[in-house]
Amino acid sequence: MTASVETNGDFKENLGFRQKLGRFFNVLLLICTLVGLVVLTVLLVDVALEGGSWIRLQLFTNYHSRFPEKAGMKSGIVGSLILIGLTGLFSFPIGVGAAIYLEEYAPKNWLTNFINININNLSGVPSIVYGMLGLTVFGRMFGLFEPDSWLVKVFNIPVTTGMQGGWQFDLFGIPGLAIQLPFGRSLVAGAMTMTLLILPVVIIASREAIRAVPPSIREAAYGLGATRWQTVSTQVLPVAVPGILTGMILALSRAVGETAPLLIMGAFTYVPFLPESVWDQFTTMPIQIYNWITLPQEDYRIHLAAAGIIVLLAVLLSLNTIAVYLRNKFQVKW
Amino acid sequence: MQEVKRVSVREIIAERKSKKKLFGLFKLSRGKSVWENVIAVGLFACSVFTILVTLGIIITLFSETINFFSRPEVNLWDFLTGTNWRPLSSNPSPENFGVRPLIRGTLMIAFISGAVALPIGLGSAIYLSEYASEEVRKVLKPALEVLAGIPTVVYGYFAISFITPLLQRVLEDGLGIDVSFFNALSASVVVGVMIIPMVASISEDAMRAVPSSLREGAYALGATKFEVATKVVVPAALSGIIAAFILAISRAIGETMAVMIAAGATPRMTLNPLESVQTMTSFIVQVSFGDAPSGSINGQAIYAVGATLFVITFLMNIISDIVLRRFREVYE
Amino acid sequence: MSADQNSNNHDIVFTTKQLSVYYGRQLAIRDIDLSIQRHKITAIIGPSGCGKSTLLRSFNRMNELIPTARVEGQVYYNEKNIYAEGIDPVSIRRHIGMVFQKPNPFPKSIYDNVAFGARINKYQGDMDELVERSLRQAALWDEVKDKLKDSGLALSGGQQQRLCIARALATEPDVILMDEPASALDPIATLRIEELMEELKRNYTIIVVTHNMQQASRVSDMTAFLSIDRNDLEARIGILVEYGATQRMFIKPEMQETEDYITGRFG
Numbered sequence: 001m002t003a004s005v006e007t008n009g010d011f012k013e014n015l016g017f018r019q020k021l022g023r024f025f026n027v028l029l030l031i032c033t034l035v036g037l038v039v040l041t042v043l044l045v046d047v048a049l050e051g052g053s054w055i056r057l058q059l060f061t062n063y064h065s066r067f068p069e070k071a072g073m074k075s076g077i078v079g080s081l082i083l084i085g086l087t088g089l090f091s092f093p094i095g096v097g098a099a100i101y102l103e104e105y106a107p108k109n110w111l112t113n114f115i116n117i118n119i120n121n122l123s124g125v126p127s128i129v130y131g132m133l134g135l136t137v138f139g140r141m142f143g144l145f146e147p148d149s150w151l152v153k154v155f156n157i158p159v160t161t162g163m164q165g166g167w168q169f170d171l172f173g174i175p176g177l178a179i180q181l182p183f184g185r186s187l188v189a190g191a192m193t194m195t196l197l198i199l200p201v202v203i204i205a206s207r208e209a210i211r212a213v214p215p216s217i218r219e220a221a222y223g224l225g226a227t228r229w230q231t232v233s234t235q236v237l238p239v240a241v242p243g244i245l246t247g248m249i250l251a252l253s254r255a256v257g258e259t260a261p262l263l264i265m266g267a268f269t270y271v272p273f274l275p276e277s278v279w280d281q282f283t284t285m286p287i288q289i290y291n292w293i294t295l296p297q298e299d300y301r302i303h304l305a306a307a308g309i310i311v312l313l314a315v316l317l318s319l320n321t322i323a324v325y326l327r328n329k330f331q332v333k334w
Numbered sequence: 335m336q337e338v339k340r341v342s343v344r345e346i347i348a349e350r351k352s353k354k355k356l357f358g359l360f361k362l363s364r365g366k367s368v369w370e371n372v373i374a375v376g377l378f379a380c381s382v383f384t385i386l387v388t389l390g391i392i393i394t395l396f397s398e399t400i401n402f403f404s405r406p407e408v409n410l411w412d413f414l415t416g417t418n419w420r421p422l423s424s425n426p427s428p429e430n431f432g433v434r435p436l437i438r439g440t441l442m443i444a445f446i447s448g449a450v451a452l453p454i455g456l457g458s459a460i461y462l463s464e465y466a467s468e469e470v471r472k473v474l475k476p477a478l479e480v481l482a483g484i485p486t487v488v489y490g491y492f493a494i495s496f497i498t499p500l501l502q503r504v505l506e507d508g509l510g511i512d513v514s515f516f517n518a519l520s521a522s523v524v525v526g527v528m529i530i531p532m533v534a535s536i537s538e539d540a541m542r543a544v545p546s547s548l549r550e551g552a553y554a555l556g557a558t559k560f561e562v563a564t565k566v567v568v569p570a571a572l573s574g575i576i577a578a579f580i581l582a583i584s585r586a587i588g589e590t591m592a593v594m595i596a597a598g599a600t601p602r603m604t605l606n607p608l609e610s611v612q613t614m615t616s617f618i619v620q621v622s623f624g625d626a627p628s629g630s631i632n633g634q635a636i637y638a639v640g641a642t643l644f645v646i647t648f649l650m651n652i653i654s655d656i657v658l659r660r661f662r663e664v665y666e
Numbered sequence: 667m668s669a670d671q672n673s674n675n676h677d678i679v680f681t682t683k684q685l686s687v688y689y690g691r692q693l694a695i696r697d698i699d700l701s702i703q704r705h706k707i708t709a710i711i712g713p714s715g716c717g718k719s720t721l722l723r724s725f726n727r728m729n730e731l732i733p734t735a736r737v738e739g740q741v742y743y744n745e746k747n748i749y750a751e752g753i754d755p756v757s758i759r760r761h762i763g764m765v766f767q768k769p770n771p772f773p774k775s776i777y778d779n780v781a782f783g784a785r786i787n788k789y790q791g792d793m794d795e796l797v798e799r800s801l802r803q804a805a806l807w808d809e810v811k812d813k814l815k816d817s818g819l820a821l822s823g824g825q826q827q828r829l830c831i832a833r834a835l836a837t838e839p840d841v842i843l844m845d846e847p848a849s850a851l852d853p854i855a856t857l858r859i860e861e862l863m864e865e866l867k868r869n870y871t872i873i874v875v876t877h878n879m880q881q882a883s884r885v886s887d888m889t890a891f892l893s894i895d896r897n898d899l900e901a902r903i904g905i906l907v908e909y910g911a912t913q914r915m916f917i918k919p920e921m922q923e924t925e926d927y928i929t930g931r932f933g
Contacts (some may be wrong), residue, residue, distance in 0.1 A: 012788040013556075013756050022560030026465055032457025033466075036478050036530045041490045066457060097380030105377055115381050117655065118388055124581065124651035125644065126588025129391060131641050135622070147486040196387050203384070229373045255626035257485025260615070264622040272383070286591075287486045289797060293491055293569050293595055304497055309488050316483065465735065547770035551830070553731060555783030555837055556760030565786065570773050664773065664819075 002117040036127065047313075049304025059307055063272040064288065066298035072306055075271040076288035079187070080315070082275060083284060084252045086191030089229020091251070094195070095202030096244060102203070102209040104232050122202035125173055131264030139265055141182035178279060186279045186298025198251040209240040242330030249323040254318050259286040285312045361390075395644055405631060407431070413638065419612070421621070421635050431635065433642060435601040439611035440643075443522045443593055444586040450526025451586075452579055455533025460574075462534065463541035464563040472633065473611035483530040489524040490595030497523050498596065505608070516598025516610035519560035523590050529582040532566055540574020541567050543665050573661040577654040584650035588643065590615040614643045667753035679704050679726055679841055679871045684739035687720050687729055694720045695904040697739070700890060702841075707863055708871045709886035709912065711879065713927065716892045717904025718875040722843050723846050725873065726762040727755035738823075744840075760787055763834030767846040769826035771818030773835070776801075779818045779829055783837055802833035803869075805862050824855025831862065842866065844874040849883065860885050879928060886912045891924045 039333045062072030064147050067300045098119075107113040145159050145166045152167075153157050166184065171177035180251060183189035221231040262284060269291035271283040289308040292300040352397045368539075402531045403410050407426040416432015458478060458626075462471050498513070498520040505511040513519075544567050568575070598610030599620050618636045680702035682714050687694045695717035702708050702725075710718045720729060727748060729735040740747045748758050760783065781789075782799045789796060797814070801807040806828040810821070818829055827847060834842055844863075848856035863872055863885050876882050882889055890913040895903045908915065908924045919925045 010789060010791055011760070012438050013760070014756065014788060015558075015754060018558050018561070018786075019756070023559045025560050025564075026461075029457045029465060032454045033474055033478070033534075034452050036458065036481050036534075037474075039527050040477075040481055041482075042496065043488070046492060046496045047488070047819075078479070087356070094380050094383055097377045099382060101374075101377035101381045105374055106381070120655055121648065121651050122384060122387060124584060125391065126590070126615065128588065128590045128618055128648055129395070129640055129644050131390050131622075132618070132637065133387075133394050133590065136398070137390055157505035157924065160364055179473070183458060186581060198386065199384065203381075208392070225369050229370050253483065257483075259485070259487045260594075263619050266622065276341045278684060286485055289491070290487050290591065290595070293487070293494070306490055309491060312485060313488070400902060483672070545770070547766060547768060550728065550731065550766065551770040551772065551833075552762075552765075553756075554728065554764035554831065555758055555786070556724065556756055556758075557783070557786050558756050561786050565782070566772055 005020055011158055014155050043312075047207050047306045048088060049306075049307050050140065050309070051310050052301050054303045054307035055310060055322070056294065059311065062140055064270055064291070068297060069302055071292075071300070073285060073311065074190055074290045075274060076283050076285040077311065078274050079282035080256055080284040080286075081269070082187055082278075083191055083194065083282065084256055086187060086278065087194040087255050088248065090191055090195040091198055091202050092248060095248070095251075098199075098203045099206030099210055099244075100232060100237075104228065104236065111186070119200050119203055127197055127258055128260045128264060130193055130197040131261030133196065134189060134261060134265050137193045138183045138189040139185065145181050180279065181280045183279075185268065185281050187282045188278045188283075190262055190265055190267060190282060191278075193256040193265055197258065201251040201254065202248055205251065206240075206244045209238060209243025209247060212243060213239045222246050242326050245325045246327045249319050249326070253319040253323075254317070256284075256315060257286055257312070258285075261291055261292070262287060285315070369397050376622035391644065392499065395637055397642045398634050402631070402634035402638045405634070407631060408635075414432050417603050419617075420631050421617075424582060426631050433614075434637060435603050436612055436617055436639060437642070438603055438605075439518065439597070439601065440615070441612040442518050442605070442607060442611060443525060443589075443597065443613060444583050446519065446522035447526035447586045448527060448579070448583050450523060451529045451533050451582055453531045454526075455578070455582070456575065458530065458534040459541060459578075460563050460568065461536035464537045464559070475535075478534055479531050481527060482535075483515065484528070486528065486591040487587060487595070489528055489592040490521075493520045493524045493592060493596035501608075503648070514598075515607045515608050516595050516600070517608045518611045519607040521541060521596035521605065523587050523595045524525045524596065525586050528589070529585050530590065531579050533583060534584045535565040536577045536578035537571070540641045543574070543662075544570045545665065561595055571661070573582055573664075577658040577661065580650050580654035580657070584654070587650075588615060588647050590619060594619055618643075668745060675705050678702065680745065680873075681742040681745075682724070682739065682741070684743060684842065685724060685768055686738040687717070687719075687724055688734075688736040688738070689732065689781070691732040693901065693903050695892070695917060696895070698906045698907060701813065702871065702873060702887060702910060704871050705867055705869075706887040706889065707867050707874060707887040709882040710875045710890045710892060711875065711877070711882050711927075712892035712907075713894065714901060715904075716894050718892055719845055720904065721892065722845055722875050725841070725843055726759050728759075728762055728764065731737040740909055747889060760837045761762050761839050762841045762843060763837060763839035764828050764843045764849045765827070765834055765845065768850045769823055769830050771820055771821070771826050771829050773817065775815045776818050776821070776829060780832050784834060787837060789836075799827075800832040800836040803835050803866065804828045805858065805865070809897070822855070822857060824851050827851060827859060829857075829868075835866075839870065841871045841873065846869060846875055849877065856881070868890055879930075883916045888912060889915045891919075891921075891927065892917070893927065895924060896923070 027146065027157065058070060059072045060077065061074055062070055063075055064073070065071040102115065104111065143149055145157065146152070147159055147161060157167050160163065166270070169179055169183045171179050180186065183192070217235050217239070218231055221235045233284055267287055268281050268283050271281055275282050285308060289305050292305040293309060295301055372560055390608060403413070404409060407428065407432045409428050412428035413433050415430055415434065416429060416433050417434050418430055419435045420430040462475055466474060498517065500540045501517070501520055502513045506513045548566055548570060549562050557565065593613050594616035597613065597616065599612045599614040600610040601617065604610070604611060617639055621632050621636045670712050671731065675747070678701050680700070680933060682698050682700045684699040688695045698721060710721060712718050717723070724737060724741055725743075729737060737749055739750055743758065743762070772782060779795055780800050781793055784793065784796055798807060801810060806825060809825060818826065821829060828844045848859045851859065860881065863874070866872060874886065888910065890909045893905045893907045895901070895905045908919060908921045909918075919928060
């Protein structure tokens with residue numbers, strides 16, 4: 001015992017041992033914290049060593065090839081970029097709209113409560129389930145546009161069969177505004193699936209950004225006779241937008257890394273062309289990487305896959321950097 | 335330091351004047367209250383959309399599941415209790431459609447990854463919440479969260495390019511224990527690492543929500559820092575920690591890519607983590623990848639498996655949500 | 667200072683010498699010299715922000731829980747400097763119990779709350795007996811004896827505070843520090859706490875911080891008046907203005923500042 005001020009017969013403090021135990025656990029807990037970081041470091045080093053020398057121009061300019069030294073992931077990179085663009089386009093209005101409703105409009109009742117629980121729960125649904133949802137609802141549209149469906153028969157819809165089967169038409173008869181039902185394995189179908197997947201994240205992040213706007217601002221606007229929407233659109237949203245965008249970009253970076261739902265949707269592993277419209281087939285970076293991992297030759301399985309991962313991580317890193325930059329640059333401290 | 339933004343009444347008026355034109359336009363065309371209502375209904379529709387998503391999931395999964403079970407070759411009882419999963423067999427019959435090998439594979443991976451992630455995650459949470467200084471915490475916590483942002487396909491790659499060879503070298507070459515190239519242990523390790531941030535982050539939030547007055551009370555009774563952390567803070571945050579555990583395990587159950595890449599696709603009733611297994615998720619991908627026709631027995635089987643997966647994770651998420659709500663009621 | 671300090675050494679529990687406490691670069695209290703008498707209730711009064719709690723917390727080294735806090739000078743507890751090199755603050759705190767402004771029972775059963783300190787310090791006697799004795803001393807036994815397994819959080823505010831007192835008593839301390847123990851309670855619960863303090867002073871030394879003049883005059887034997895150094899109001903440094911027997915202080919304070927504060931003309 002280093003220093004008990006007064007000994008007392010009723011207690012066996014044994015403080016020396018207790019403090020030693022404490023120091024032991026302090027070290028143990030620090031090790032726990034570092035385990036994750038060590039694994040992360042090993043992972044990054046492993047990927048860099050295996051794939052670093054395979055980062056070459058061909059990786060960005062070529063499609064997948066039977067020869068590893070010629071293989072690239074051009075269609076995957078382009079596919080991923082278009083996909084997140086579309087996903088952002090679809091999920092932004094719905095996600096922010098829902099967030100505004102829940103923060104600024106929603107009354108305290110069972111429905112609001114139910115919506116909240118539902119959003120929490122959706123954020124925990126495995127991504128693969130979203131893949132199945134997307135496949136059924138967007139990809140196949142419940143088979144409603146197959147030649148023998150009741151819909152096709154009743155309305156006498158001119159459907160075709162085959163790979164790109166279904167019903168093609170121009171929206172409102174305007175040439176160029178092409179529509180294809182069902183969405184099949186197109187970029188549109190993939191982006192819509194990703195939209196559903198990231199929607200809970202977008203809503204939760206947007207709500208936090210909106211909640212961070214102090215109530216005094218709203219009260220001031222209401223006090224001047226502004227309507228609810230005037231208050232929201234002119235006072236709340238301008239302040240909340242950087243936070244919303246930050247959340248949006250982080251959600252999209254999750255979409256960039258997702259593989260399983262798109263595999264289920266039927267995204268292709270080998271696409272030797274760039275999509276010309278949103279109705280075209282596509283592949284993405286993670287799918288291309290997965291494809292290489294499953295090939296038997298070590299050049300694909302180990303090296304090209306690692307090179308692809310480096311590119312993927314670089315894209316994720318830049319997205320995150322933009323998000324952090326946005327947050328730091330425009331964040332208003334109250 | 336950012337400039338503190340103060341919005342004065344004058345600024346608000348100026349702001350309103352500049353926007354007035356826009357609203358004036360709508361006033362002329364539709365009338366202000368109508369426009370307000372249209373917006374409100376639109377925003378409401380956005381949030382109701384999330385309920386439609388859930389409904390969509392349920393309808394999608396269960397309608398095809400019902401079709402699956404209405405086939406003569408399968409029945410629900412054998413599906414839930416059977417120990418053989420041979421969906422590609424040329425002789426589709428109830429004894430070839432028992433989902434238990436998939437559930438066992440899934441649970442084995444969830445169990446081992448939990449054994450990796452729960453103690454490490456909880457240890458990190460205690461360290462970050464109770465021991466680390468604010469500066470250290472500001473560095474370590476985001477660094478730990480990077481782990482959650484790494485795509486799962488990358489973890490799969492890491493498993494087969496690093497973990498599996500390591501296991502083979504240590505166990506097979508060193509101890510003479512057979513390690514197959516595709517094995518559940520390697521997958522579990524990476525899934526475990528993947529869910530560490532989830533355990534750590536939610537547990538840490540729960541511990542930081544424990545009022546500091548409780549810590550002071552314990553210190554004043556002659557407790558050491560370690561005793562304060564383990565005998566007061568952790569028990570007080572226990573429900574939050576349990577919620578974190580449940581969520582993390584649910585996440586492990588739903589994990590797909592890393593498991594599919596590292597654990598292979600062999601449905602079997604094994605308890606040996608060094609063999610290849612198949613999980614519910616990897617079966618779904620395997621079949622969809624083979625592009626099974628939508629009306630075929632396999633095309634329908636994935637929905638039955640997907641529905642099983644959804645029900646399991648749904649229940650776990652709901653339970654953790656309830657536990658977390660209870661916890662918040664105590665301290666907020 | 668006054669003559670009250672010059673008592674027999676055996677009757678002195680605490681002596682502070684030139685005690686100063688810093689938070690970061692900010693000086694909170696400066697050069698406090700004070701002797702606390704055994705089996706007496708000493709009240710620390712003064713305007714808010716003058717460092718009353720800081721002074722109280724330097725008696726059991728609780729200030730050190732704030733990473734930036736730094737203590738200069740000495741605090742002698744039974745003639746040993748508790749800030750001397752090699753003294754573990756944990757070993758001191760068991761002997762010097764503390765009760766806080768807001769009742770802070772652990773989210774555990776009433777029994778476990780009381781037994782907490784005794785368990786971690788490996789109490790050798792009969793735990794049930796210790797719990798009962800502590801609860802009786804805290805005048806809570808009759809109210810809770812049938813529900814010892816219930817959560818401590820289920821009690822009323824006043825009961826919770828008495829539970830916290832029982833919890834402190836169970837480590838068999840010498841001194842009990844009370845930081846505005848009744849400020850979060852209603853008048854009746856406050857009265858019960860004050861009665862309890864009267865009871866406890868037979869066996870314990872009590873130091874109580876209070877912002878309530880009536881309370882200080884009702885319960886305390888000695889009063890220390892802290893205030894902000896008037897020579898440097900900007901810095902807000904707490905100093906000891908006057909210390910003496912409560913009766914004298916409240917009837918005829920030596921310092922004008924004390925009188926102003928006690929009569930409500932300042933503070």
